[in-house]
Amino acid sequence: MNLFKQEDTIVALATPKGKSALAIIRISGKDAFKTVSSVFFDKQNNPVQIKNRTVHHGYICDGTKQLDEVVLTYMQAPNSVTGEDVIEITTHGNHIIIQSIIKLLLSKGFRTADKGEFTYRAYINGKMDLTEAEAVNALIESKTQKSVELSLNSLKGSLSNKLKEIKNELIDLFAYLEVSLDYPHEDIDFLSRREKEESLKKIIALTQKTIKSYAAAQILIDGIKIAIIGKPNAGKSSVLNSILGYNRAIVTDIAGTTTDTIEETIDYKGIPFTVIDTAGIRHHSADMIEKLGQERSKNSIESADIILWIIDANSNFDDNDKTILEFAASKLDKTIVVLNKSDLEHKISQDDIKKFCNPKEIITYSCVTDNNTDKILEPVYATCAIENFDADSAVILNARQYNLMLRFKESVKTTLALVIQADSDELVSFETQNALDILNEVLGIEIKDDIASTIFSKFCIGK
Ligand SMILES: Nc1nc2c(ncn2[C@@H]2O[C@H](COP(=O)(O)OP(=O)(O)OP(=O)(O)O)[C@@H](O)[C@H]2O)c(=O)[nH]1
Numbered sequence: 463m464n465l466f467k468q469e470d471t472i473v474a475l476a477t478p479k480g481k482s483a484l485a486i487i488r489i490s491g492k493d494a495f496k497t498v499s500s501v502f503f504d505k506q507n508n509p510v511q512i513k514n515r516t517v518h519h520g521y522i523c524d525g526t527k528q529l530d531e532v533v534l535t536y537m538q539a540p541n542s543v544t545g546e547d548v549i550e551i552t553t554h555g556n557h558i559i560i561q562s563i564i565k566l567l568l569s570k571g572f573r574t575a576d577k578g579e580f581t582y583r584a585y586i587n588g589k590m591d592l593t594e595a596e597a598v599n600a601l602i603e604s605k606t607q608k609s610v611e612l613s614l615n616s617l618k619g620s621l622s623n624k625l626k627e628i629k630n631e632l633i634d635l636f637a638y639l640e641v642s643l644d645y646p647h648e649d650i651d652f653l654s655r656r657e658k659e660e661s662l663k664k665i666i667a668l669t670q671k672t673i674k675s676y677a678a679a680q681i682l683i684d685g686i687k688i689a690i691i692g693k694p695n696a697g698k699s700s701v702l703n704s705i706l707g708y709n710r711a712i713v714t715d716i717a718g719t720t721t722d723t724i725e726e727t728i729d730y731k732g733i734p735f736t737v738i739d740t741a742g743i744r745h746h747s748a749d750m751i752e753k754l755g756q757e758r759s760k761n762s763i764e765s766a767d768i769i770l771w772i773i774d775a776n777s778n779f780d781d782n783d784k785t786i787l788e789f790a791a792s793k794l795d796k797t798i799v800v801l802n803k804s805d806l807e808h809k810i811s812q813d814d815i816k817k818f819c820n821p822k823e824i825i826t827y828s829c830v831t832d833n834n835t836d837k838i839l840e841p842v843y844a845t846c847a848i849e850n851f852d853a854d855s856a857v858i859l860n861a862r863q864y865n866l867m868l869r870f871k872e873s874v875k876t877t878l879a880l881v882i883q884a885d886s887d888e889l890v891s892f893e894t895q896n897a898l899d900i901l902n903e904v905l906g907i908e909i910k911d912d913i914a915s916t917i918f919s920k921f922c923i924g925k
């Protein structure tokens with residue numbers, strides 16, 4: 463990101479590339495008004511007087527050539543999304559038109575915006591803090607209704623407000639400590655030890671609640687990975703197709719039909735479930751392709767949050783099943799066994815399986831007669847443990863915020879220990895300042911340019 467070139471006026475397509483009814487070209491910077499005014503004309507080819515907070519209709523022209531009939535809005539600095547002069551041009555959603563308008567604006571001295579640069583400018587100009595800027599990105603990336611709600615709440619300031627509440631509590635304490643340091647001979651105890659302790663304990667409790675929100679938020683935002691494993695022909699691909707509700711994977715009665723992993727994501731009760739069908743695992747794999755496929759199956763087991771182990775009820779628990787048991791051994795607490803083909807004669811029962819292993823759960827199922835995949839998905843959902851999660855509360859959205867909040871909590875705990883030990887106010891004050899610095903980093907106050915650059919580079923262009 464061109465962090466040091468804020469004097470540039472930037473332009474980018476804010477809507478996705480490709481054919482669409484409409485597209486929006488976004489411009490921000492000091493030359494936006496003057497330059498766009500010079501290329502914007504009405505039907506009679508007269509320049510249009512662009513007014514603040516007004517929607518205008520007209521034509522973007524390159525000399526005498528009309529490039530497109532457009533609608534344009536102007537938001538004058540500082541009352542705009544970036545805090546600078548912002549113009550949005552709504553064009554027809556044709557790539558040639560969009561490119562010709564952007565090319566024209568670039569020829570007039572604008573620069574193409576870097577990833578996240580509009581949001582970066584909003585942040586730099588105090589329109590939002592870093593947690594709110596990060597919420598913008600989380601919102602765009604949201605895959606389910608629940609993660610949309612979460613990100614939207616953060617964007618409206620739920621996390622930011624909570625952090626500011628914590629910060630104010632800490633600043634109060636810091637102020638008292640500083641005063642007592644500045645006037646050491648005054649015989650006034652501004653804050654008793656008990657009051658200091660109470661204040662710090664309150665901060666720790668608030669911080670802990672916020673930190674706890676991350677696990678649930680991660681599940682809601684990133685979802686969970688579910689690997690379907692089992693020996694060849696157990697019905698893995700059939701289970702995947704049942705879950706998806708359409709025939710995504712090829713199903714045949716030939717053992718070894720699936721040779722590669724097949725990945726699809728569904729939205730189950732607001733959580734993105736990424737379901738991965740894998741190649742059947744055999745005790746002795748035959749050819750090269752099968753070996754490579756099984757290698758991928760093993761990798762899927764390792765990276766999965768939940769394993770659906772499909773066992774064929776119509777077949778004996780054989781060496782192939784035992785090989786799978788070895789692979790999944792360390793993850794049995796995350797393994798749900800699906801005793802499939804239960805419509806056929808049972809050669810193995812739930813009790814037989816329990817003799818071999820102790821998975822999280824065993825479900826009896828049939829891809830032929832059971833048309834209710836909730837039987838499989840509900841136990842998977844239960845493992846996510848998000849029932850009591852309050853999406854309206856302050857929620858940590860990403861690893862950056864999470865790691866900093868852990869550090870913050872440790873720092874406040876150290877401060878509390880110092881207060882309890884009745885250490886000098888100087889030491890307590892020093893540690894309080896350290897905690898405040900960490901909190902400021904979460905909010906993006908006085909952070910280094912390279913940190914900001916890394917954060918905003920994760921955004922898409924035009925945002
Ligand atoms: N009766 C019955 N047949 C099933 C059931 N599930 C799958 N099958 C059949 O079992 C055979 C194998 O199914 P697949 O879904 O291809 O099995 P797979 O585990 O993906 O097999 P590979 O990809 O070869 O490892 C097919 O003929 C399916 O129609 C079931 O619940 N009941």
Ligand SMILES: [Mg+2]
Nearest residue numbers: 698699719720
């Ligand atoms: Mg298959």
